Amino acid sequence: MIVAKRKPVGEIAEMAAPYKKVAVVGCRSCVAICLAGGEKEVKMLVSALKVKNKKEGRKQEFEGLVVERQCEKEWVKEVEETILGADLVLSMACSLGAQTIGDMYPEKLVFPGLNTSFFGVPEEQGVWTEKCVGCGNCIIHTTGGICPIARCAKSMLNGPCGGSSNGHCEVNLEIDCAWHAIHERLKLQKRLDLIEKVTPPKDWSTSHSGGRRVYTRDDARLTQHQKKGKEAVQ
Amino acid sequence: MKAGSNLEKVLEAGQFAVTAEIGPPQSANPEPLIHHAKMMRGSADAFNLTDNQTAVVRLSSIASAVIIMREGIEPVIQMTCRDRNRIALQSDLFGASALGVKNVLCLTGDHQIFGNEKGAKNVFDFDSISELQVFDALRREGKQLGGEVVKDPPRVYLGCAENPFATPYEWRATRLAKKVAAGADFCQTQAIFDMGMFEKWMDEVRARGLDKKIHILAGVIPMKSAGAARYMKNKVPGMIVPNDIVDRMKNAKDQKAEGIKLCIEQINHLKTVKGVHGVHIMAVAWEEMVPRIVEESGLMPRPSFK
Numbered sequence: 001m002i003v004a005k006r007k008p009v010g011e012i013a014e015m016a017a018p019y020k021k022v023a024v025v026g027c028r029s030c031v032a033i034c035l036a037g038g039e040k041e042v043k044m045l046v047s048a049l050k051v052k053n054k055k056e057g058r059k060q061e062f063e064g065l066v067v068e069r070q071c072e073k074e075w076v077k078e079v080e081e082t083i084l085g086a087d088l089v090l091s092m093a094c095s096l097g098a099q100t101i102g103d104m105y106p107e108k109l110v111f112p113g114l115n116t117s118f119f120g121v122p123e124e125q126g127v128w129t130e131k132c133v134g135c136g137n138c139i140i141h142t143t144g145g146i147c148p149i150a151r152c153a154k155s156m157l158n159g160p161c162g163g164s165s166n167g168h169c170e171v172n173l174e175i176d177c178a179w180h181a182i183h184e185r186l187k188l189q190k191r192l193d194l195i196e197k198v199t200p201p202k203d204w205s206t207s208h209s210g211g212r213r214v215y216t217r218d219d220a221r222l223t224q225h226q227k228k229g230k231e232a233v234q
Numbered sequence: 235m236k237a238g239s240n241l242e243k244v245l246e247a248g249q250f251a252v253t254a255e256i257g258p259p260q261s262a263n264p265e266p267l268i269h270h271a272k273m274m275r276g277s278a279d280a281f282n283l284t285d286n287q288t289a290v291v292r293l294s295s296i297a298s299a300v301i302i303m304r305e306g307i308e309p310v311i312q313m314t315c316r317d318r319n320r321i322a323l324q325s326d327l328f329g330a331s332a333l334g335v336k337n338v339l340c341l342t343g344d345h346q347i348f349g350n351e352k353g354a355k356n357v358f359d360f361d362s363i364s365e366l367q368v369f370d371a372l373r374r375e376g377k378q379l380g381g382e383v384v385k386d387p388p389r390v391y392l393g394c395a396e397n398p399f400a401t402p403y404e405w406r407a408t409r410l411a412k413k414v415a416a417g418a419d420f421c422q423t424q425a426i427f428d429m430g431m432f433e434k435w436m437d438e439v440r441a442r443g444l445d446k447k448i449h450i451l452a453g454v455i456p457m458k459s460a461g462a463a464r465y466m467k468n469k470v471p472g473m474i475v476p477n478d479i480v481d482r483m484k485n486a487k488d489q490k491a492e493g494i495k496l497c498i499e500q501i502n503h504l505k506t507v508k509g510v511h512g513v514h515i516m517a518v519a520w521e522e523m524v525p526r527i528v529e530e531s532g533l534m535p536r537p538s539f540k
Binding site: 153154155156157158159160161162163164165166167168170171173177180183184196197198199200201202204 | 316396397411471
């Protein structure tokens with residue numbers, strides 16, 4: 001899932017200050033699970049902004065609402081009326097949601113209420129950890145199921161570096177050294193031979209380094225005829 | 235001879251080598267380098283120029299190398315993967331070689347969080363091992379990673395670092411084996427304070443026959459004070475400083491003198507460890523002590539091949 005963190009209320013208030021009617025739009029997908037932009041968080045933010053405005057004598061209208069998945073046009077369409085009626089859309093989804101609204105209604109201002117952080121996993125209640133960077137060429141079958149690109153601070157392919165200390169990463173001693181973990185996992189699986197040979201440099205062209213990525217699947221795309229039919233139904 | 239550097243000649247002749255480190259200045263002033271070069275000339279076979287070590291911005295290692303070469307001493311340039319991608323690393327290798335640099339130490343590099351530009355975007359296109367592999371292919375086959383054939387490839391002697399004191403300990407000899415396979419000719423180790431642990435690592439290194447394939451230069455750091463010992467023990471990840479060394483420094487009347495004495499003892503012991511082909515002295519911000527340490531360790535004069 002995509003893990004995000006709400007921006008500080010003060011920063012959000014400052015961004016939104018010049019606009020009278022503000023639609024605060026949350027999302028029930030990833031950001032709800034990471035407690036950043038779901039229904040509850042939208043309500044909390046709206047009341048925090050109202051309280052702040054009351055204290056500071058500023059007049060603004062806030063409307064909070066949540067869509068199922070803000071990165072999908074169909075769901076955004078459901079709240080179109082509110083979006084069109086607002087001076088500002090404050091998106092409480094990840095940046096994908098915010099950009100979806102922005103691309104659908106280019107004349108509208110859509111500001112981010114969250115900082116989209118990483119692809120991660122809810123490790124335990126209140127803890128999310130990054131485990132993938134979307135490099136476009138997965139190799140975890142060779143590294144004991146642990147991604148060194150995302151989980152090693154230096155994205156090493158031949159780790160661990162000399163800073164691995166008691167199994168922890170030198171960059172943050174609270175965090176496990178990915179390569180120590182890979183070593184332990186492969187040892188357990190009796191597959192250490194996988195990392196005994198030199199892993200050559202990675203081809204990063206499948207990652208963001210290769211430019212913005214667009215995937216198309218011809219077998220999944222609608223034909224012109226199907227598109228017309230769909231439009232007619234809508 | 236792969237590069238014909240002085241360091242290569244010393245090591246290939248089976249002599250016990252000495253290398254020392256020079257930290258380039260945090261400015262555009264070459265004078266500190268010239269000063270250190272003059273002061274340390276003749277006390278080591280080659281001098282490492284660190285590459286923005288601990289991610290602190292400094293005069294570049296290649297430029298520093300050229301400056302000290304003018305003073306007649308041989309550089310080992312350190313090249314980390316933190317700040318340069320494969321385009322820049324291969325380009326700088328060409329450049330360094332064209333300028334007369336013959337020794338290159340391949341390192342992954344300290345993370346920028348330790349330095350003075352914490353907001354930097356890092357690169358890490360390679361790690362030290364893939365860097366070695368690419369550089370080795372360049373010098374041997376005249377072939378770039380991308381396949382381009384290089385008519386006049388760089389002639390360099392390739393080094394690596396290894397830290398026997400980082401976890402998992404049991405993987406450290408394997409990691410050296412990977413560096414040998416990737417093309418490293420010599421290895422400068424992390425500073426050794428726990429001699430027993432180092433010797434245990436060397437046992438594994440010898441058991442695998444790696445000492446026959448790579449020249450190991452054991453790293454030492456002369457300590458100025460008990461505070462420095464404590465700092466390295468507690469604050470530097472991947473460094474092990476046993477309590478008896480901290481206590482010895484603490485109890486010494488003259489801590490500086492004790493630090494030098496200890497360093498010399500360490501070197502004298504390392505000379506006796508089978509498979510150790512030299513020492514690498516990292517006198518961080520205490521470079522002026524290097525000639526004395528080398529002299530008092532009985533390692534002067536340095537071999538000459540002229």
